[in-house]
Amino acid sequence: MPKKILIAFIVMIIALLGAILIAPRESRAQFPPVGTPPVGTGFPFVPTIDPFLTPTIPPTATPPLTPAPTSAAPGCTEPFPVEIGGTVTIRSGVSFRSQPSASAPLLNVFQDPRNFIVLDGPICNENYFWWQVQGHGLIGWVAQANNSIPFITFIRAPGLPCPLALPIPPGQLVELGYAVRVRTDPSLGGRVLTVAPYQSTVRFLDSDPVCAEGYNWRFVQVVVLGVLYQGWLAEGSRGIPSTAYIVQPTQDPLEVCLPPLRLTIGERGRVRYRDGTPKNLRAAPSQDSAVLYTLVENVPFEIIGGPICSRGMNYWQVRVLSTFPVVGWIAEGGRGNYWIGPFD
Structure with missing residues (x-):
């Protein structure tokens, strides 16, 4: 065979073998599943996220226009037999x-x-x-x-009858024959402010009682353990005849005061007078109590208690507004010459 033909034949055989070797065929190599780190690689596992998967979002339900009633609501079928005032x-x-x-x-x-x-x-x-x-x-x-x-x-139900009220004028001091609760309202439902002890002295602030729940309720002032309270107490037991809780009313006309000035707790005021005489700040609401200080005109103060009627004079508890604040009682004076007034 000529040499050129032999060389061409060998080249053809090599080309045919190369085509057979590079043809695609099924791989039998083992690969770990996607997202699982190869064993022994030492690399941290990072989950694979397919960017082409779009999550399906369920549609949002449209809320009803009228909310459904709660299961606890009983409905308005029949009201209880409750009476106004009961x-x-x-x-x-x-x-x-x-x-x-x-x-x-x-x-x-x-x-x-x-x-x-x-x-x-x-x-x-x-x-x-x-x-x-x-x-x-x-x-x-x-x-x-x-x-x-x-x-x-x-x-x-309302409408329980009340006993005949005792004829006690406003400003009257009375002594209690029993320990009696003093309440925020003329009712057994009123919150108890204090209990006025047996033989304590209370001052009636109104002339007319309030009849409620079979009791005559009186608006009073009373001092218990050094604290002044204003509230309602029953003047006697319920029922006819009634047992009076008040055993010693007095009729001393000196204890009756004119209506006090319209001042309120927390309000600021000042000393003022026309007679040129400074006014006394006392330890208690009484002309017999000790004088703490003498206050000149225009001394400012804050009202923290009162009024209390004593011997025809209304007293207010005040805190003097100064670099050395003191607390005491000052009389308000009377018509034509009031000793205190609003801060203006």
């Missing part, structure tokens, strides 16, 4: 609100059952019956019940 007992843990609505501002939640006087109602709102009540220092609205329990647990 007394009800509200169980513990019930919310008192400023308006007949569960979303109204919360006034208080008492942790024990308490009595209240009914002022208004019923009003149906949010599938609840609401009643406005007064007592324990607040006036608010309370729901009468939910689906599970009633909030009003006891109802007493």
Whole structure:
């Protein structure tokens, strides 16, 4: 065979073998699954995120225009037989609100059952019956019940008769024959401010009593353990005949005072007078008490207590506003020559 033909034949064989070797074929190599680090590589595992997968977001449900009533709301079917002016007992843990609505501002939640006087109602709102009540220092609205329990647990009708009131004028000092509770309101539902002890002296501030729940309630002033209280106490027991809690009324005309100046606790005032005589700051609301300081005209002060009537003179407890503040009692004077007045 000629040499050129042999060389061409060898080149053809080599080309054919090369084509066979580079043809694609199935790989039998083992690779770890995507997202799993190769064993022994020492590299941290980083999950693979497919950028081409688009998550499916479920459509948002359209809220109803009118919210469904809560399961606790009983509905306004029949109100309790409550009368305006009657007394009800509200169980513990019930919310008192400023308006007949569960979303109204919360006034208080008492942790024990308490009595209240009914002022208004019923009003149906949010599938609840609401009643406005007064007592324990607040006036608010309370729901009468939910689906599970009633909030009003006891109802007493108004109109209990009161005994004949004692003829005691305003400003009168009386002695108590019993320890008597002094309350914020003329009612058994009123919050107890203090208990006036047996044989303590109280001053009547109004001439007319308030008849409520079978009691004659009197608006009084009393000092207990050095603290002045103003509130309501019952002058006697309920029922006819009544047992008087007051055993020694006196009729000393010197104890009757004119209506006091219209000053309020926390208000600022000043000393002022027309007679040219400085005024005394005393340790107690009495002309017999010790003089602490003598106050000249225009001395400023803050009212912190009073008024208290003593021997025909109204006294106010004040805190003198100075670099050396002192506390004491000063008489207000009288018509034509008041010794104190508002700070102006």
